[in-house]
Amino acid sequence: MLSFCLENTVPLPPAYDSILSIQAYQTGKPIEELSREYGFNYGVKLARNENPMGCSPLVTLAITEQLGQLARYPDGNGYYLKQALADFNDTDISQITLGNGSNDLLDMIARAFISSDDAVVYSQYAFVVYSMVTKMQGATGIEVPAKRYGHDLDAMRQAVLECNNVKVVFIANPNNPTGTLLTTEELRDFLQAMPEHVLVVIDEAYIEYCPESNNRALLDEFERLVLVRTFSKAYGLAGLRVGYSLSHPDVAAVLNRIRQPYNVSRLAQAAAKTALTDQDFIDRSRASNAEQMQWLKQQFDALGLGFINSHANFLMVEVEGARAVYQALLEQGVIVRPLTGYGLDNWLRVTVGLPEDNLRLIDTLRSILSES
Ligand SMILES: Cc1ncc(COP(=O)(O)O)c(C=O)c1O
Incomplete structure (x- = not known):
């Protein structure tokens, strides 16, 4: 069935109802823009499951x-x-x-x-x-x-x-x-x-x-x-x-x-x-990911946070009020992924970063949780 894009003010050719039911893919603002907005010097991006070691x-x-x-x-x-x-x-x-x-x-x-x-x-x-x-x-x-x-x-x-x-x-x-x-x-x-x-x-x-x-x-x-x-x-x-x-x-x-x-x-x-x-690069990336994943799990345990065992380069961690915690992390330069779009309101997805990124994540998270 066809319908018009009523939410738009500009008259457009009809779009399918099924297209209008799609939520545009959320990618967030560039880190430079966020640092201007919130005034942090350097940011840690743990939101898109990228390889923190770069490429070969x-x-x-x-x-x-x-x-x-x-x-x-x-x-x-x-x-x-x-x-x-x-x-x-x-x-x-x-x-x-x-x-x-x-x-x-x-x-x-x-x-x-x-x-x-x-x-x-x-x-x-x-x-x-x-x-x-x-x-x-x-x-x-x-x-x-x-x-x-x-x-x-x-x-x-x-x-x-x-x-x-x-x-x-x-x-x-x-x-x-x-x-x-x-x-x-x-x-x-x-x-x-x-x-x-x-x-x-x-x-x-x-x-x-x-x-x-x-x-x-x-x-x-x-x-x-x-x-x-x-x-x-x-x-x-x-x-x-x-x-x-x-x-x-x-x-x-x-x-x-x-x-x-x-x-x-x-x-x-x-x-x-x-x-x-360059499969050596993949081997090194895999090894670093495994080691840092282990470290993050220990830190989440110590903070009393639940997580799902992951076989990839990210971890889903259970945090009450995840959306507010996501926002507080963002304002302090640590970007993770909220999962409200998946109906996982009390969870955040965190990409495994380099040791210094992960340390910053855990320190910032600890201070946010101690204040709440
Ligand atoms: C499971 C899965 N499939 C596919 C993709 C798409 O990746 P790309 O289009 O960058 O290859 C992603 C990206 O996050 C993913 O997590």
Whole structure:
């Protein structure tokens, strides 16, 4: 059904009701603006699950080499990056689709495989973009209640089997914002139960932090499976926007029909290809994350705050009056993520930072909590 954008004062062409039901993605103000507003000298940004160690120094070099070519379009097929990804993941090049960040792939999957007559299954507390792209297509979202803050795969399977118009299932593994992880065995059991017309998307944005997971093996077993990955997290390239999916070549061929021409920039392609070659950087990032995560958990324990065990580079911590605590932290230069949008009113999501960032977070949090 069409309706006019009544909330706007400017007369606009009609937008779909389903589009108007989408909340715009919240990203917050730039840190420079916040420091001007609240008068702090330096800020600590623990809100977007970025790699606090930056990126591999080899990447910076690779980008510099491209600077003389900025007038030229990038390779529209991303041939060399796809070749590097195929080697890295032991797949064929035809199984890879490149995206302008992994959100671009989630968007492509929705546009290609979901129509307004369809239903889409995802979990309560799962990454917010799944419900956004579902609404964007005018489809019905089936949000399955979470189990201990993670995906309840039995209930999700039930939801798929009870409703014959489910076309896509989105699973974040590890999940954002809760950090919970499903095992490959659990995922395999789930995939085995899926009817033929259902595409399962496993979003592995944080998979580099979980070396124990090997869902790549599932690709050889299930033709209607898409693994979505990103260079925004452990690889430290969020500012460049590059992600990819691994799937059966037929799925990739469909996605490539609707992929925007030149959707991954020249700098992003060169950076991602080089980043893959520096797995030492990933190992160091993973080790630092594990050590600092452990330290943060001990500090939360000492402050009497509950948290959910996380397999990614962030922790969800339970704080009464989380919104007010978020604001107080913000005013003192520590930026974390409130989770009211997920219905998690008493929780904050904190990205694991460098030791000095984490210390500042804990000191500031301790003083805020002692005053309340
Ligand atoms: C689970 C998950 N998937 C996908 C994304 C999108 O990341 P990007 O578009 O930067 O690759 C994020 C970012 O926070 C995420 O947490």
